[in-house]
Amino acid sequence: MTLIILRVVFLLVAAGLAVSFVTSDLVPNDPDWYVWAVFIAVMCTAAAVVLVDMSVRRKRIDTISAVYFGLLVGLLLTYVLSIALTPVLMNQPLRDAVQLTMGMSLCYLCISLLLQTKDDFRFVIPYVEFAKEVKGLKPYILDTSVIIDGRIADVVETHVLDNQLIMPRFVLTELQHIADSSDRLRRSRGRRGLDILNRLRANEAVDLQIYDRESPDMAGQPVDMKLVLLAKSLDGKLVTGDYNLNKVAKLHSVPVINLNDLANALKPVYLPGERFSVKVVKPGEEERQGVGYLDDGTMIVVEGGRPHIGKEVTIEVTSVLQTSAGRMIFGRFESLSA
Numbered sequence: 001m002t003l004i005i006l007r008v009v010f011l012l013v014a015a016g017l018a019v020s021f022v023t024s025d026l027v028p029n030d031p032d033w034y035v036w037a038v039f040i041a042v043m044c045t046a047a048a049v050v051l052v053d054m055s056v057r058r059k060r061i062d063t064i065s066a067v068y069f070g071l072l073v074g075l076l077l078t079y080v081l082s083i084a085l086t087p088v089l090m091n092q093p094l095r096d097a098v099q100l101t102m103g104m105s106l107c108y109l110c111i112s113l114l115l116q117t118k119d120d121f122r123f124v125i126p127y128v129e130f131a132k133e134v135k136g137l138k139p140y141i142l143d144t145s146v147i148i149d150g151r152i153a154d155v156v157e158t159h160v161l162d163n164q165l166i167m168p169r170f171v172l173t174e175l176q177h178i179a180d181s182s183d184r185l186r187r188s189r190g191r192r193g194l195d196i197l198n199r200l201r202a203n204e205a206v207d208l209q210i211y212d213r214e215s216p217d218m219a220g221q222p223v224d225m226k227l228v229l230l231a232k233s234l235d236g237k238l239v240t241g242d243y244n245l246n247k248v249a250k251l252h253s254v255p256v257i258n259l260n261d262l263a264n265a266l267k268p269v270y271l272p273g274e275r276f277s278v279k280v281v282k283p284g285e286e287e288r289q290g291v292g293y294l295d296d297g298t299m300i301v302v303e304g305g306r307p308h309i310g311k312e313v314t315i316e317v318t319s320v321l322q323t324s325a326g327r328m329i330f331g332r333f334e335s336l337s338a
Helices: 002-023 032-055 063-085 092-115 144-149 151-157 168-181 184-202 225-236 243-251 259-265
Strands: 141-142 164-169 208-211 237-240 256-258 277-282 289-293 299-303 312-324 328-338
Touching: 002 092, 032 092, 063 092, 063 328, 141 225, 144 151, 144 168, 144 184, 144 237, 151 184, 151 259, 164 168, 164 225, 168 184, 168 208, 168 225, 184 208, 225 237, 225 243, 237 243, 243 256, 256 259, 277 299, 299 312
Parallel strands: 141 164, 141 237, 164 208, 237 256, 299 328
Antiparallel strands: 277 289, 277 312, 289 299, 312 328
16 A cells, blocks of 8 residues: 555656646747657656566565655765766756656655565664564474474464464465365365464464565575575574475574474383383284384384284383484383283
8 A cells, every 4th residue: 555655646746747847948838749748758757667666576664764765865866866967967957857857766766665675675784774573583484394284383372482483475375286286185285284374374473474585596496495595594493394304404504493303302201111001003014013002193113012903001111213203112012901
């Protein structure tokens, strides 16, 4: 809405400037069509400036700062260019007309540019940076897998995470393509991801931002590499459940929050020598091995458990193997549970 008002005001100023041109001594009144030609030329120039601005990808910045600094920079550029053109434009009325036109156009372009560069515009003034204050120390950049997974919404609602969540536009586009897939399973996963996003946006306690910009070095890169580059440029952390993306991010020294690691960290800890009960549900890979599962999905490999498939047994823990892919507990059969 602010840009629309700015463009309307710009066109009105252009119309006033055109009228001042045709009523001055600079434009001859004879023939009559010459006056209209100058007026139309000025308005076409203003319309062309607006169209060029509209063709640039939309960006954002704080409105008051944009107007103030845009006018300041525009007037400064106008002053510098008018001094440079003084030896060329000896005619005073012509020089004034050119200066007014440049001032109008440059002020508009500077204000419009600042209005559309909110997230990454930075003035080269020491210790001064115009950027939105975000929650927490570092923003969290979400990838496709963590949105489809859905656990991020549950984690955020526990108020453990208070950082700003960044949803890149290219990830949202990928999610929409998955939701429109002809494969029923992929389509269901994509729609689940969109539902999770709507759930996060509906939560007033969650600071979720859709990030539109892509830096030039992201051009032609796959989505995973774009996420890594974006996390580096925003000095943020990647939130993912993708094992491969986790490895790529660590190669580029980008911090990662792996939801699988987080889930594993919250699972009950079993030490060698402890005993507990588990139901053996299937045979294992080795002879006499049986396999069972805890309620949280942890896989239990039971030595001597194959003869007791379908039964509740008591085991003694011998070792625990934990990776980003999950946790496995190895134990030996002790006795049948009562």
